[in-house]
Amino acid sequence: MDVKVEVAKLKDELITLRRDFHRHPELGFQEKRTSQIVETYLKDLGLQVRRCAGTGVIGVLTGNRPGKTVMLRCDIDALPVTEETGLSFASENPGVMHACGHDSHTAMLLVAAKILAQHRDEVNGTIVFLFQPNEEDAGAEEMVKQGALENPRPDAVFGLHIWSPIAVGKIGIIPGPIMASSYYFKITIHGRGGHGGAPHTAINPIVTAGHILSAIDSLHADELNSLKPTVISTCKIHSGVKEIIIPDELTMEGSIRCLHDNDDAVRSRFSALVEGICQAYRCTCDIKYVCGNTLLNNDNAMAKMVADTAAQVVGPENVQTKDVAVMLGDDFAEFSRRIPGAYFFLGTGNPQKHTDVEHHNCHFNIDEDSMPIGVAMHVTNALNYLNQ
Template identity: 55%
Template sequence: MDIKNEIENLKEELISLRRDFHQHPELGFQEFRTGKIVADYLEDLGLEVERNIAKTGVVGLLKGKHPGKTIALRTDMDALPLTEETGLSFESDNEGNMHACGHDGHLAMMLIAAKVLSSRKEEIKGNVKFIFQPNEEDAGAEIMINEGILENPKVDAAIGIHLWSLLESGKAGVAAGPLMASSYYFKLLVNGKGGHGGAPHTTISPILAGIDMIKGLQEMVLNEVDALKPTIISFGKVNAGTYPIIIPEKMEIEGSIRCLHPDTEAVQERMGEIIEGISKVHRTTFSLEFKCGNELLYNDQEMTEFVEGVTEEVVGKENVVKSDISVMLGEDFAEFSKRVPSTFIFLGSADKKKKTDYPHHHPKFDIDEDVLQLGVEIHVKTALTYLNDQ
C-alpha cells in the first residue's frame, strides 16, 4: 500500500488522537497524561522509548534494518493557560487550560507518522528519532537537548512542522534562513526616592525615569537599528506606586526583545547603555535582567531545499509558499536548528468557513483537521527520502 493510502486509512485514528489531546490539555512540564499516552503508543509500535526526559518529554527511536544516518522528527506537547471558547464537542475539560496553538494536532500527526514509518522498518536505512518535547511555550527544548537527546545515535538532521493559521489550509510555508525571531524577556527595576506628592523636589521619581527609559528604547529601535534587521522592543508590564499622592520608591518594567537577525546581544548591550544614561540624568539606580525565551530559528539552506522538494510532492508545487512567511513570533525548535541542519515548516490550517482562521493563542483557536494527513505525509516522506536516498 502506498503512503498516502495508508495515511488515509488511519484518518479516523489520527483525528481521534487529536481530539483526545485537545480535550485533555496540560501545561508545560505537566504533560503527564500526554507523555504516558505517547510513550505507551510508541512502545506498542516496537520502538525503543525513553520517558520523563526534561520531566515529561518522550523520545522514541525507530532503528531501520540497514545502517545509515539519523533524522529527528520533533513535536511539542504543551497547552496554554487559556479558557477555551470554541464550543467544540471535545472542548477542554481542564478548566483554564487549552490547546490554542496546534500542539494537539502536532502530537497526533507525529504518532501516526511513527506508526506508518514503523511498518516500513525493513526498508529504512538508518534511524528515526521521534522527539516529543514539553514546555515549548517557555523553552523546553534546550533542557531535552542538554539531557542528550541528540546523541546515541547522533542526530544528523531534524525537521519540525507547525500547523499555521496564517496560511490557508493545504498550503505549506518552506523558506531558508531566518524564519522565527529570537525572544528575550527583560525585567527592569528602577529605584528612586519616595516621598510626598506635594513635595516632589524632595524625592527622586522612578516613574518619570521609567517613562523616559521606555521612550528612549523605542527611539533606539526607530533611529539606531537597521530597518532591514527586524527588531521589536515591547513593554507588557509596568508597576509602580500605591496611592495618588505618594511618589513611590520603585518602578518595575517588563517586556521583550525580538530579533529576526543574529545580533540580539548588541541590541541588549545598547539597551543597557540607554537605560544607564537616563538613570544618571534622573539620579536613579536600576537593575536589568534578561531571560532567553527562544533563540533565532534559522532554517538550513540545503536541508530546506531538500524538504521543499518533499513538500511540493505532498501538497503540490503551487501550494508551497517560499517567501514573506517569516514572523517575529518565537519557537524553541531554534535550539535544534542551531545544532544540526534543520528545517521548520508551516502547514496552513486556516479555513474561514470552518472557523479555523483565528490567530494562535486565541480562545477560539481551532485547526482544520483535514490538513493533518498532509502533516503526517510530510513527516513520513521526509524521513524515508532523507535516509534512503542518502
C-alpha cells in the same frame, strides 16, 4: 508505500488523538497525562522509548538497513488561556488551553511514527521521534542538556508548526532565518518613594519608565537597521499601591526579538539606554535577560529538501516561499543550531471554519483537514532524507 493512502487509513485515529489532547491540555513540564499516552503509544509500536527532561519522551525506530539518523520533533505543552471556542471537545482544565496547536503536533507525530513503524523495512537508518515539553518557555534547551541529541546522535532534524496565517493545504518554507530569536527582559527601576503631593522630595520611577518607553521607540526608528528586523515590546509594567503614594520601584517586562544574528548588539544598546536614562533621572536599575530561544535559521539544503517534499505532498503551486518568516520564536532553534535542520509551517487557515484566528487566542482552533498533510510531510521528509 503510498504515503497518502497510509495516512488516509489513520485519519479517524489522528483526529481522535488530537481531540483527546485538546480536551486535556497541560502546561509546560506538567504534561504528565500527555507524555504517558505518548510513551505507551510508542512502546506499543515496538520503539525504544525513554524519558527526558521529566515529561519529554523520545522514541527510536531502527530500520531494517543501516544508514543515517534523522529526528522528527514536536511540542506537547499548552498555554495558560481560558478557552472560548465552544467546541464539543474544549478544554476540561480551567485556565489551560491548546491555543497554539501543539495538540495537533503531538497527534501528527504519533501517527507518523505508526506508519513508519509499520513500514520499517523501507527505512534505511534510524528515526528519532522527539516529543518536547514546555516549548512556550524554552524546554528544548533542557532536553539538550539531558542528552536528547545523544544515543543516537541525529544527523538532521525536521519540525513543523501548524499555522493559521497560511491557508489550509499550503506549506510555508524558506531557507535561512524563519523565526526570530527572543530574549525576555525584566527591568527593575529603583527610585525613592514619597507623597504624591510633594514629588520634589521623591524620585519617581514611573516618570523614568515613561522616558525608557520613548527611548525604545527612538531606538526602533533611528538606530536599528530596518532591513534587519528587530521588535522590542514592553508588555508588562507594575508599580505603586495607591494614587497618592510615589512608589519606591517599578518593574517592566517584555521581549527583544531579532530576525538576524546581531541580537547581542541590540541587547547591549538596549541596556545602555535603560541605564543611561535611569542615571539621568536619579534612579538605579537592574536588568535581567532570559533566553526564550535563539534565531531559528533553516539550513539551506534541508529547507530545499522540505520544499521538494512539500511539492510531492501538496503540489508545487501550494508551496509558499514568500512572506513566511515571522518575528515569533520557537525553541526548535536549540536543536537546529546544533545539527542541520529545517522548520516549516503547515497551513490551517480557513475563514469558513474560523481557523484563521491568531495563535494564543482564546478562540484559536485548527482545520483538522490540515493534519493528514502534516503526517504525510513527517513521513516523507524522513524517508526522503534517509533514502537519498
